[in-house]
Amino acid sequence: MTTEDLKDYVGIIERMKSLMNSTEFDKVFSLMTSDLPKSKQFLLKMELKRMAQPCDYFIDLRGHVDGEVRPYVFREKTHYMDDKAIQIFENGLKQYGGYTLGVFEEVMNADNNFRVMHKKETAQRVKSVLQSSDSADDSPAPAQNEQSTAKLVTFGHYVNRTEERMNFGIDVDVQVNDSRFVATTSDLSISGCKLKIPKGRTAEPGATVTINFTGLEQEFTLDIPAGVQYTLVDVEQLDKVNYWRLKKLPTEQDQGFSNFLQKFIHGNKRRYKVNLDNTTDAVTTKGYEQFYLPRLNSLPVYLAVNDGAVSPRFALTTDYNKSVWHYFLDEQQRPVLITLLAVKRLKSLLAQAGPERSTILYCFTHAAKGKLYYYSATAEELAAAPQLRDTFFGFGAAKPSWRVFHLNLIKTAAQHANETFSLPGAPVKAEAAPDKAGLTPLVQGVIKNLRYIACLTDISATNAANYQQYRYNPAHLSQLNQFGHRKLPQVPPCEAIPVQYINLRAESRYLYKTTVQLRHNDQLVAGFSRDFSTGGLQIETNEPVRYSKGDIIQLDLVDLQKITTKHQLSQLPYEVMAVSKSHTIMNLRALPTDDGHTAKQFFQQLIQNNRAKLTLAEETPKYPGLSEALRTMYLKALNNFAFYLHRKGIRYELNVIAQGATPNALHTLLMQYSNPGPLDLELLLKNSTANLQFAQQLKTMKRFDPPKSYELYIKAPRNPAAPGAKLESYYDYEFDDAEKKQAFITSALHEATLFAFRLFLSRTGRPDTDYIAREISYISVYAIHRAKTLEEELWSVAGVGDAVDISKELAWRYRCFDQVEDTPRRLQQLSQNSKK
Incomplete structure (x- = not known):
């Protein structure tokens, strides 16, 4: 590439590069550079000689240019270039008289090269920012317009290919609808191919296409004089060409030709690029899925249908929707979802038109005689009882337990639990056969009756003050009983199943039980550790405590102090991060101090010296594989x-x-x-x-x-x-x-x-x-x-x-x-x- 200090003389370089091997070079060069200093003349001549040096670099533009790359053979070496690069290459051969460094650099710096395009865009952005700064007169520059077009990812949707497709361009003879013409393959697999068709040639999907692989027959003996029959599956129309997607029809000669293709693709897939579009799309989709699900704000509740009766069976929980799950647990820690998602409400949702069957759900609780009573009403139920709407809003919104939910009902089926994507060449996971998809009989048994997913999203935010402005007559409060949930003597089991991907904790936790003492507001509480990491502990106390999230406590590691004199393990500052409903189990986080937290230093050394002896704190699921099955069902329905x-x-x-x-x-x-x-x-x-x-x-x-x-x-x-x-x-x-x-x-x-x-x-x-x-x-x-x-x-x-x-x-x-x-x-x- 020509250096920056010679950019001003690019015109001279362009004129002289075609004369490098000519006897007139010195004469013309002297005439064109006569007004330049001797130093510049010397640099220009050295640059021209450098660009004229013979080159044997291999050119591979696959994935580097905005164009369709194909093999290009030059002097028994196969390069991979698009049409624009080939044109530059062939023009360079004529100008330089052969393949030189100048030809290589011109090909690699074509306008459609992603690197070149990025460099130009960056330079333009810098120029725009500098221009904005110069004209701003110390005032803040207006924000740049953001890129507003977007890529759309479809969750749970993967295109399976049982065979590898090879990007392979070769001439073929095509016969369809009594017309015959020459085309080129774009990719090739055992059971199909994609053709690049000249403009003007048309056919309808379903038509039978006969192909003679004339390009292959020049190198191999195929013995298929009648050609190979395909059916046209799809037509993709572009500005200059059309692409036909074909599927091979079974014939008597099919096995022999299929065996040839299998050996040909296997033997050349390192030479020609394998089509990776479906695998790339699957990686992209699965990658974005695993970002979304662990941060899911909606609580998916899976409804089972048994003998005509509907009941919640599972809830898929995350760190972000656990609050919704805990909200619907009564004083006995039993979920009240079965009365919340009553059959009448579900039928009302199913009767809605359109793909999204949803409503707004208003809830509050009332505590009396040690029991917790739930009240809830949908927007449709309140619309049908306008005389109670103001009473429900005015009374309920004044309570700390007031919540507003977006309730969405979607259909599902046990078959949706199967992970349907497989790599080309791998065994296909049949969607209709869960046992082949890796689901255990136990998981198949517990999900077989799941038919619906009810998604609850807390949209309360700060809207309680608006609903508190509703005025009501206290005499009407007794009529709200029609929105109350009845207490059931027996509640069908509904279990919370956490979303499982990687361990999202910043560090590993280890199981370890040791005596501790907690101090807060001059009160001393005894307990023991359940697990620890360098940054925190989980503690269980012998009696309930009244700690809240955010409280700062002093912790004494009583027994661990006996094994170290290097570290002072008393009055260690920790912050309460979470407290269980029983008020006996809490998560603590080490607070940073000016000289470093003593316990963090101690636990780091303890882990380093005893890693082989310590047991990792890993949760063992009750139904191995159930979390994966439920999340797949949700992804395919949401x-x-x-x-x-x-x-x-x-x-x-x-x-x-x-x-x-x-x-x-x-x-x-x-x-x-x-x-x-x-x-x-x-x-x-x-x-x-x-x-x-x-x-x-x-x-x-x-x-x-x-x-x-x-x-x-x-x-x-x-x-x-x-x-x-x-x-x-x-x-x-x-x-x-x-x-x-x-x-x-x-x-x-x-x-x-x-x-x-x-x-x-x-x-x-x-x-x-x-x-x-x-x-x-x-x-x-x-x-x-x-x-x-x-x-x-x-x-x-x-x-x-x-x-x-x-x-x-x-x-x-x-x-x-x-x-x-x-x-x-x-x-x-x-x-x-x-x-x-």
């Missing part, structure tokens, strides 16, 4: 809206969103906003939200912090044909105070169609590389650069978000009962108006 923030240097990007089996309301709105074209996230990313709001929030969060919630309002005009009518979005933090926000919401509800969503933003940790290790290893064998790119993409994920529809709750929060409409109906009306 209709949540998930989004991801990637950290790119000092900037954050929101350019990946995910959906489940069906899109929810926010997906639909973004699709309508983007139509036609790629998915546009401008409604989410207005005013540089990713960098100015989400990124700043993530920087202050730790991995286990509860999610930060936002409210997003999307205002749609009722008459899209009106001048200036368009979708507008607003975040709750854009309003200076609650009064201005309420004024906007009430106005928008009456004058337009208003959609509202609660967004939950969580900070992520490291990806679970073990979960995708097999796929990454497979990709690395054939394209290590693609494997590295995938790993870099996953490691750059800094935050994950979730969104649920709160449109109906928002209207009721501000007493706009006459403006409440079903979301599916409003989306349908919006779509019809847009078409008009």
Whole structure:
């Protein structure tokens, strides 16, 4: 590559490089450089001689250029270049008179090379920033527009290929519908192929296509004069060419040709690139799944149907939704979900139209005579009893136990528990046969009757004050009993099953029981340790304590002090992180001190010297494999809206969103906003939200912090044909105070169609590389650069978000009962108006 100090003389270099081997070189060079200093003339001549040196470098542009790379043979050496690179290469051969360093550098620095493109974009961004700074006069520069188009990931969806496909371009003779023409293969497998078809050649899916592999017949004896018959599966139309996807039809000669292809692909898959698209897509999908599920805010409750009776059987818990699970445990630690998810409510949800069957659920509890009584009502139930609505809201919202939930009901089946993805060449896991998918008979037995998943998402936030403004007559309180949950003498078992991926703790915990003493407010409590790590302990006390999260205690390690004189193990400062409902078990975190926490130093040395003797604290599940089965079932059925923030240097990007089996309301709105074209996230990313709001929030969060919630309002005009009518979005933090926000919401509800969503933003940790290790290893064998790119993409994920529809709750929060409409109906009306 020409150095920077010679860039000004690139015109001379271009003129002279074709004369390097000519007798006129010195004469022409002297004429063109006569006005240059001798030093520059010398440097230019040395640069030209360097570029003219013979070169035997191997050129491989696979994965490095924006173009279709194919084999190119030059002097018995196979290079891999796209059409643009081949043109540059052949022009360079003519100019230099052979393959030289100059030819190699020109090929490697083509405009469509990703490295070159990135360098130009970076230079342009730096230039823009400098220009903005120069013209700002010490005022802050306006935020740059963020990339608003996004990649869509579909959870639980993997494309299986039982065979390896090899990217292999060779001429073939094609016959279809009495027409015959020459085409080129794009990829090839034992049972199918993909053809690159000249423009103008057409056929309908289902047509029979006969192919003669003329390119292969030049090197091999195939003995198939009648050709090989395929059926046309799909046609992909592009600007200049079409691609046909074909599936081979079984014939008498099929076995012999299939054996040839199997040996040919196996023997050449190191020479020609194996098609990795499906495996790459699977790694991407599974990678984003394992970021999302452990940070799930919704509580999925799995409902079993036995002899016509419906009952909750399992709940899939995470650190972020455990509070919902604990909320629905009564004074005996029994779940009350069976009365919450009554058959009448479930039937009402199933009767709803549209892919999303959801409602708003209002709850509170009342304690009396040592018992806890639950009261709950859906929006539809309160709408049917308007005389009690104000009483329910006014009385219930004044209680500390007041909660508002988004309740969503989705269908599932035991067959969805199977992990359906397999690497090419691996045995296929049949979706209809759970025993072949790795599910144990025990797990098959406990999930066989699961038919529905009810997802509960806490959307209470700070809306209790709005509902407390409802005025009611105390004389009507007794009528709220119709919303009370009856006490059942026997409750069918419903178990909490934690989501299991990698151990997300920052350090390993070890089981160890030793005597401890706790001091707090001059009170001394005796207990013992259950497990420890360098950063904390789990303690069980002999009697209940009244500690709360955030309390600072002094801890004495009584017995451990007897084995060390180097460390002082008394009055150690610890912070209470969690306390059990029995008030006897608590998690403690070591508080940092100026001279380092003595216990941390002691435990580090203890672990280092006794690692082989210590027992890791690992939870043994009651049903091994059940957590994996339940999470797979949920992934294949959910209709949540998930989004991801990637950290790119000092900037954050929101350019990946995910959906489940069906899109929810926010997906639909973004699709309508983007139509036609790629998915546009401008409604989410207005005013540089990713960098100015989400990124700043993530920087202050730790991995286990509860999610930060936002409210997003999307205002749609009722008459899209009106001048200036368009979708507008607003975040709750854009309003200076609650009064201005309420004024906007009430106005928008009456004058337009208003959609509202609660967004939950969580900070992520490291990806679970073990979960995708097999796929990454497979990709690395054939394209290590693609494997590295995938790993870099996953490691750059800094935050994950979730969104649920709160449109109906928002209207009721501000007493706009006459403006409440079903979301599916409003989306349908919006779509019809847009078409008009």
